[in-house]
Amino acid sequence: MSDHSFSGFELPDELRMLSEALRDFVRNEILPVEAALDPTLRAIPQPQLGELQAKARTAGFWCMDAPVEFGGGGLSTFEMAVVWEAASRHRYTFPTPGGGVIGYSPPVVLYRGNEEQIEKYVKPVIEKGLITFTAISEPTGGSDPARALRTTARRDGDKYILNGRKMWATNADEADFGVVYARTDTATGRSGISAFVVETNTPGMHVSKVPVMRNHWTTEVEFNDCEIPAANLIGDEGEGFALAQKWMVRGRVMLAAQALGVAEESVRMAAEWSKERETFGALLATRQGVQFPLADSLVEIEAARALAWKAAWKDDQGQDARVDASMAKLFASEMGFNTVDRCIQIFGGMGTAKEMNLEHWFRDLRTMRIVEGASEIQRYLIARDLLGAAATGR
Amino acid sequence: MKICVLVKEVPDAAVQKRIDPATGRMDRSGEKNLNPYDTHAIEAAMQLKESGALPIEEIVAVSMGPESAVRALHKAVSLGADRSVHLTDAALAGSDVAATGYALAQTLKRENPDLVLLGQQSDDGECYTIGAVVADHLGMPSLTQVIKMDVEGGNSLRAERQAEYGYDTVQVSLPAVISVGDAINEPRYPSLKAIMGAKKKQLDTVSAADVAIDASKVGGDHSAAQWTGSKEPPKKAPGRIIEDEDTAQTVEQIVAWLDERKLI
Numbered sequence: 265m266s267d268h269s270f271s272g273f274e275l276p277d278e279l280r281m282l283s284e285a286l287r288d289f290v291r292n293e294i295l296p297v298e299a300a301l302d303p304t305l306r307a308i309p310q311p312q313l314g315e316l317q318a319k320a321r322t323a324g325f326w327c328m329d330a331p332v333e334f335g336g337g338g339l340s341t342f343e344m345a346v347v348w349e350a351a352s353r354h355r356y357t358f359p360t361p362g363g364g365v366i367g368y369s370p371p372v373v374l375y376r377g378n379e380e381q382i383e384k385y386v387k388p389v390i391e392k393g394l395i396t397f398t399a400i401s402e403p404t405g406g407s408d409p410a411r412a413l414r415t416t417a418r419r420d421g422d423k424y425i426l427n428g429r430k431m432w433a434t435n436a437d438e439a440d441f442g443v444v445y446a447r448t449d450t451a452t453g454r455s456g457i458s459a460f461v462v463e464t465n466t467p468g469m470h471v472s473k474v475p476v477m478r479n480h481w482t483t484e485v486e487f488n489d490c491e492i493p494a495a496n497l498i499g500d501e502g503e504g505f506a507l508a509q510k511w512m513v514r515g516r517v518m519l520a521a522q523a524l525g526v527a528e529e530s531v532r533m534a535a536e537w538s539k540e541r542e543t544f545g546a547l548l549a550t551r552q553g554v555q556f557p558l559a560d561s562l563v564e565i566e567a568a569r570a571l572a573w574k575a576a577w578k579d580d581q582g583q584d585a586r587v588d589a590s591m592a593k594l595f596a597s598e599m600g601f602n603t604v605d606r607c608i609q610i611f612g613g614m615g616t617a618k619e620m621n622l623e624h625w626f627r628d629l630r631t632m633r634i635v636e637g638a639s640e641i642q643r644y645l646i647a648r649d650l651l652g653a654a655a656t657g658r
Numbered sequence: 659m660k661i662c663v664l665v666k667e668v669p670d671a672a673v674q675k676r677i678d679p680a681t682g683r684m685d686r687s688g689e690k691n692l693n694p695y696d697t698h699a700i701e702a703a704m705q706l707k708e709s710g711a712l713p714i715e716e717i718v719a720v721s722m723g724p725e726s727a728v729r730a731l732h733k734a735v736s737l738g739a740d741r742s743v744h745l746t747d748a749a750l751a752g753s754d755v756a757a758t759g760y761a762l763a764q765t766l767k768r769e770n771p772d773l774v775l776l777g778q779q780s781d782d783g784e785c786y787t788i789g790a791v792v793a794d795h796l797g798m799p800s801l802t803q804v805i806k807m808d809v810e811g812g813n814s815l816r817a818e819r820q821a822e823y824g825y826d827t828v829q830v831s832l833p834a835v836i837s838v839g840d841a842i843n844e845p846r847y848p849s850l851k852a853i854m855g856a857k858k859k860q861l862d863t864v865s866a867a868d869v870a871i872d873a874s875k876v877g878g879d880h881s882a883a884q885w886t887g888s889k890e891p892p893k894k895a896p897g898r899i900i901e902d903e904d905t906a907q908t909v910e911q912i913v914a915w916l917d918e919r920k921l922i
Contacts, residue, residue, distance in 0.1 A: 277732050281853045284691075289847055324849030337850050 352525025397442030459504035523600030594642035695777025736848035752878020759791025793835035
């Protein structure tokens, strides 16, 4: 064998063990609780959530992606991609694998906050499992913040005054605080956007629920002369969008990992079913109409994992992985949706039953093709990288 | 005091187990994992240590197996063992239970443990006997199927054994070899921190010669028990499915079926 041979696809022992441990935790702890819940619930309720969180903390499966210095697990993007996939094999895996059982991480831009912001906002989220929100999209659009973002933050002495409306701010109705992106300079594009911490009890902030598909709702947030301390600015004025972009790769890889976990679990369920269910005197497993979609799904799962792992690896190496992350998110979210759809078809009527996770995931995966950059945006980014300035028509 | 926990790498639970007819040995080519029964022994050791009822200074995981068995030892350490010992030597390959027990006992002699714990069985060979063989070679008392252990005084344990007829309570002086039943505890999950730190903990690799194993007593050629063949259990007759279209009629059919066979 040549000295230059590829070192192989095997995961390091530690990561393999961690992935197995998470998978066992989900199977032994989370799945039985979910199975006993009313399937129309939006999330794992209390007291079950608190009891599961206590078990997860004891096992050290808590905020694994948050930096160690803030009380998290400090896992790299690649490690998180592997762990997130293992943690996603249950019903309430969206928006966060574990459904809150393994903690919620604060809005990632806060990691770039100053010492006071870290102490006041980041550490309590990790210590107490607080829920937060992020508000960036607006009624005018979400994929083009340079033009669509119109909420303003006007400096007035030692405070900023916010005015505007935000859409799709998940959990703003339940959170203690969140990060809001607003314009501190209306004359420039992206460089005029700043990020602020806003506490949800601040006068002038109004939150209303926006029911959406899934057992879910998100929120619309209005700011009417909402005054916040100037100390709540994260980083410098105009840095908001750049800060958000630093974590975009990781966010998209994590979504790909979630889709992978769900797709794998869907295929496992459908394969088991096909080996038990007889129609017209033969097992479903003997039918090509069942074999082929399962085979296609397995191939696509492997391909999606390769894309996600490559993007994650490049991110950890400090390389520019934005296009890789777009490819991973695009392919994995489309693959996940198609896979769940195929598996529902294999189950037939049972696949649509609320007590089956497939029905839940079908709606989750449909949403995933839109959040964090819709599939069309990912395609545009990939094409722009290939075509350069020609893609922009300039 | 020191507890040694015997652990084994076995084919993963999801892998279909089979004997390779060419070698007469278990096919170990697929995914492998730490024997799940051994995780109960590690947990029992951890609970004894954490209770403070005995002055346990360290827990040492000990395994005999090929190079890949290191993974099982890493998992044992991530579950709480302080360090591990890996006995590995081509001369040991194919050892039967008696030879394996002898080899493990030789390794344990070097550690001089106050207590040896192990799972009730391995998930592959399922012989249930390795503890007794090890105890015999070490000259220690042996208890099997222990599902409860309490410290009595400074140097003995009161153990509850699960038996077919009920439960035995046995007092045993240390040192002793105890195989624990899987009802003894609920093993903890290996924590993120413990997993990430597992490779930093001491792992001693020893050969047969390092622990003075007599080569004429180990290995496939020197084992008294030899595998000669296997066959699958007879296939069960297909059951009868009664569709529940009318519950009263269904119940009648079930009762009639049971009655015909004098089961009720």
